[in-house]
Amino acid sequence: MDKQIIFEDEHIRVIFLKGSSDTLVISFGDLISRAKGMSINAEKSLIKYQYNVIGIMPKQKSWFPKSSMILMQQxxxxxxxxxxxxxxxGGSMGGYAAIKYSNLLNMQKIVAFVPQYSIDPDVVQDRRYAEFFDASIHQDMQIQADEVDSSREYIIVYDPYYAEDKEHFLKIQPLLPKMHVIHLPFTGHEALSVLASSQLLNDFVVEPFEITYFYKRVREVKKQSKFYYRHVLDALLPRHNQALLKILEQNEIALDERYFDAVLKQKLVQQLFNLKQGTEQNLHKLGVHLHFVQHAAALPANVVTAQNHFVVFNLASLKLESYTAEIIAANQAYLLPLNLTANALVKLTLNDEYYFLSMNDRGIHKLVKDGDPFALDQSPLVFKHYADFYSLSYKQLTLSCDASGFTQFIENNADEQTKLQLC
Structure with a gap:
């Protein structure tokens, strides 16, 4: 399919992709899909259905300044x-532009995912994008009543439980009283990622809006989306601690080990252990591949946090965490208690063998068998004794343990959460 640049200035690059359909899709890029060569937002999906496409791709994080858009329109x-x-x-910044310039570009239908109303900090409380606001190009940048029209069809997709995006929706809503709305709970600002589907995009373009049909299609797509389960689990875990267990029980899944990012995977594994359901089967479903399992009786935990939890090394997530004695006992195959000596390197006993615990500057831990060499990027952890407390350190950083059992290494070694005790 033929492509050509039909307009370009310092803020946007506009590319025309000629197709064979009777419909023209104006596809707006966003903060992630900015101008790069001749690429167009959602290009593969749009080519699949032979649409004519004008891709308006931002070259900067400048929210499609009106001055550029007027010159482009001409x-x-x-x-x-x-x-x-x-x-x-479009989505996010692109969703904002799709709505704001709907009159200017004579669009009959506008599909906007999680759009902004404005990024002007004097107009909205949302500060996610305030650093990109430039008064010299963003004068009166909010969507205005004379920029939209009730004769046009507007479809907005967003998460009503995500406060930042809901603020923008509530400001846009009075301008578009007849708009169609699709709620996508527990997806945060990632609605476009969750609903990435060529067929669904085609439905949005060609199908008359019928709420039952579109919710059915959305459910079908999101059930196949790894982004959806990531966000649902992340949103539900703090409030519904049984949600993870129900999902694992009701679904025969075996996720790839890279399905979840490291932070969310650690949360999920910790939740399983707190529920005393840290079985090999459940861990496998979450994409956790075990490199170590404790088969022998472990030494008793003797390092206590400010919350009276015991510090352990989690063999599933390979992270230092803290738990109650009851939880450690229920998951003893995977939670290796720290049994340490003051003013010494952190040394653990795993299956009757000794290992030093090391870490690198990226926070990646390794167990180094006694007598084996350390990797060049790894340094040992040290357990230190002070007058009134103990601490566990990596170089100039000190381990801090929070009330939920997570740990991190911080610079402030006087923080109360860094103070440990021996029992």
Missing amino acids: QIQPILEQFKGIVGY
């Missing part, structure tokens, strides 16, 4: 006049 008007059906599509 340049591309002959192309716009060739089409009766024009659909705007």
Whole structure:
């Protein structure tokens, strides 16, 4: 399919992709999918259905300044006049532009995922994008009543439980009283990632809006989306501690070890252990591949946090954490208690063999068998005794243990959460 740049300035690059359909899709990029060569946002999906496409790709994080868009419109008007059906599509910054310039570009349908109303800190409380606000190009940048029209069809997809995006939605809503809304709970700002589907995008472009049909299609797509389960679990865990167990019990899954990022995977594993359900089967479902399992009786834990939890090395997540004695006893195959001596390197006993615990500057731990060499990027952890407390350190950093059992190495060694005791 032929591509050509039809407008470009310091803020945007506009590319025309000629197709064979009667519909023109104006696809707006976002903070992630910015101008790069001749690429267009959602290009593969749009090519699949032979759409004519105008890709408006941001070169900077500048939210499609109105001055650039007006100059662009004047340049591309002959192309716009060739089409009766024009659909705007975009997410976040691109969703904002699709709505704001719907009149200017004569779009009949606008599909906007998690759009902003403005990023002006004097207009919205949301500060996620305040650093990108530039008064010299963003004067009155909020979506205005005279920039939209009730004769146009607007579809907005967002998470009503995500406060930052809900603020923008509530400010846009009075301007578009007849808009269609699809709620996508527990997805945060990642609605576009969750619903990434060529077929669903095509539905948004060509299908008349019927709420039952679109919710059915959305459910089908999100059930296949790894992003959806990531966000649902992350949102539910703090409030519904049985949610993870129900998902694992009701689904025969075996996730790839890279499915969850390291932080979320650690949360999930910790939740399983707190529920006393840290079985090999459940860990395997979460994509946890075990390199170590404790088969022999472990030494008793003797390092106590400020919350009266015991510090352990989690063999599943390979992280230092803290738990109650009851939880450690229920998961003794995977939670290796720290039994330490003051003013010495951190040394653990695993299956009757001794290992030093080391770490690198990226926070990656390794167990080094007694007598084996350390990797060049790894340094040992040291357990130190002070007058009134103990601490566990890595170089100039000190281990801090929070009430939920997570740990991190921080610079402030006077913090109360860094003070440990021996029992």
